[in-house]
Amino acid sequence: MRIRVFSAPHLHEALSKVRKEMGPEALILDRQQSKDASGNSLWHVHAALDAVAPPPAKPVKPAPQPVAEPAQPHPLHADATIRRLERMIEGLGNRESASLRQALTEGADQRAFDLLLKLGVSASHAFDMAPDFARRNPTGSKTIRWGKRINPGEQRHIVLFTGPSGCGKSTLVAKLAAHYSMKGIRVALASTDTERMGGLDSLKAYASTLGIPFFPLRKAADAGDILRQTQSAQLLLIDSEGWSPRRDFGLKRQTALWDAMQCTQRFLVLPANMDEEDGMQLLGHHSASAMTHLAFSKLDETQKPGKIVNWAISAGLPLGYCSFGPEVPEQMGWMTDHALTALLGKTGRDASV
Known part of the structure; x- marks a missing residue:
C-alpha cells in the first residue's frame, strides 16, 4: 500500500x-x-x-498498415459516449461533495452545507461558508470581495451599468436615480442603447418623471458635450446597450463609448435567473471591458441564488448593487455579507416549506 x-x-x-x-x-x-x-x-x-x-511495457513498433479512411462515429454511439462522460463527471462531483461534507464534524455545519448545495453554491465554496452560515454569521466574508459603497455626496461618480440584453440594467439605473434623487443628490442619466427601437424610451420616461436630465450617447464624440452639460451632477448614471458574448462586435463598439465617458465605476449586471454556465461565459469578457464591480438583478426570480457566489468568486470582482424586482425605487440595495446571508437564509427557508 x-x-x-x-x-x-x-x-x-x-x-x-x-x-x-x-x-x-x-x-x-x-x-x-x-x-x-x-x-x-x-x-x-x-x-x-x-x-x-505496473510500469508501462516497452512499446513495440507496429508493422506498417495500409492507411484507411477514419471511420465516422455513429451519432447514437457519440451520444452514448457523451452521456457516459457526463455520468463520470457527475460521479466525481458527488464524491467530492461527500468528502467535503464528511470533513465537517458538526451536524449543524453539515446541514448548512447541504442547504448551500441546494441553493446552488458549489461544493468547495459551500464547505468554506457552512460554519458561518450554520451560526447565521456574515457568510462569504472571507471568500468574496465586497465593494465599497459609493457616496455621491462626497465626490462625483460616473457609473456605468452593462450586461446582456434583458438583464435589468435600465430598471436598476432607474431605481438608483430615484433613490439618490430623493436623498437630494443631483443625478443625470445617459444611455448608449440608441440602435434598438425604443431602447431609450423607458429610461427617458423615468428621467422626465424625476425631473433630471437625460442624454443619448450615440458616438464617442458626444461624450465631451455630455460631460460638460452634467458638470454640476454629483452622480451620472450610464445605461448601455445589451450585448452577448457570442457576438463580440457589440461589446467592442460599446467599449469605445464607455472609455470616452471617463467612468469611475463599471458594473457588470448579471440576472440571477440566468443559467450559471451562461453567466460564467459572460464573466470571461469582464477583463477586456475593464469591469470594476458585479451587480445582480432579478434575485426574486431564482430558487438558486447561490450561483451568484460562484460567479463572484470566479470573477474576483467586488460585489455592489443588487435588485429584487421591477418596482422603482424599492427592492434595491448594496450587496454585503449580511445581505447575502439573509438572502440565502430566506430562499432556503422558502424552498423547504
Missing part, C-alpha cells in the same frame, strides 16, 4: 491534489487541520492506494 500526505490551505484543494496524483481510487485515511508559520490555516490529507500500477 502506498501512503502519501497532501497539504493545501483549503481542504478541497488538498483533496483535488489526491485525485490528480493518485486517481479516484485513492482511499482517504485522515484529514488534519493545522497552522503554518504565519498562522494561516493548512490542511493535511493522508491518502493511500492499494495497488501500484
Whole structure:
C-alpha cells in the first residue's frame, strides 16, 4: 500500500491534489487541520492506494498498415459516449461533495452545507461558508470581495451599468436615480442603447418623471458635450446597450463609448435567473471591458441564488448593487455579507416549506 500526505490551505484543494496524483481510487485515511508559520490555516490529507500500477511495457513498433479512411462515429454511439462522460463527471462531483461534507464534524455545519448545495453554491465554496452560515454569521466574508459603497455626496461618480440584453440594467439605473434623487443628490442619466427601437424610451420616461436630465450617447464624440452639460451632477448614471458574448462586435463598439465617458465605476449586471454556465461565459469578457464591480438583478426570480457566489468568486470582482424586482425605487440595495446571508437564509427557508 502506498501512503502519501497532501497539504493545501483549503481542504478541497488538498483533496483535488489526491485525485490528480493518485486517481479516484485513492482511499482517504485522515484529514488534519493545522497552522503554518504565519498562522494561516493548512490542511493535511493522508491518502493511500492499494495497488501500484505496473510500469508501462516497452512499446513495440507496429508493422506498417495500409492507411484507411477514419471511420465516422455513429451519432447514437457519440451520444452514448457523451452521456457516459457526463455520468463520470457527475460521479466525481458527488464524491467530492461527500468528502467535503464528511470533513465537517458538526451536524449543524453539515446541514448548512447541504442547504448551500441546494441553493446552488458549489461544493468547495459551500464547505468554506457552512460554519458561518450554520451560526447565521456574515457568510462569504472571507471568500468574496465586497465593494465599497459609493457616496455621491462626497465626490462625483460616473457609473456605468452593462450586461446582456434583458438583464435589468435600465430598471436598476432607474431605481438608483430615484433613490439618490430623493436623498437630494443631483443625478443625470445617459444611455448608449440608441440602435434598438425604443431602447431609450423607458429610461427617458423615468428621467422626465424625476425631473433630471437625460442624454443619448450615440458616438464617442458626444461624450465631451455630455460631460460638460452634467458638470454640476454629483452622480451620472450610464445605461448601455445589451450585448452577448457570442457576438463580440457589440461589446467592442460599446467599449469605445464607455472609455470616452471617463467612468469611475463599471458594473457588470448579471440576472440571477440566468443559467450559471451562461453567466460564467459572460464573466470571461469582464477583463477586456475593464469591469470594476458585479451587480445582480432579478434575485426574486431564482430558487438558486447561490450561483451568484460562484460567479463572484470566479470573477474576483467586488460585489455592489443588487435588485429584487421591477418596482422603482424599492427592492434595491448594496450587496454585503449580511445581505447575502439573509438572502440565502430566506430562499432556503422558502424552498423547504
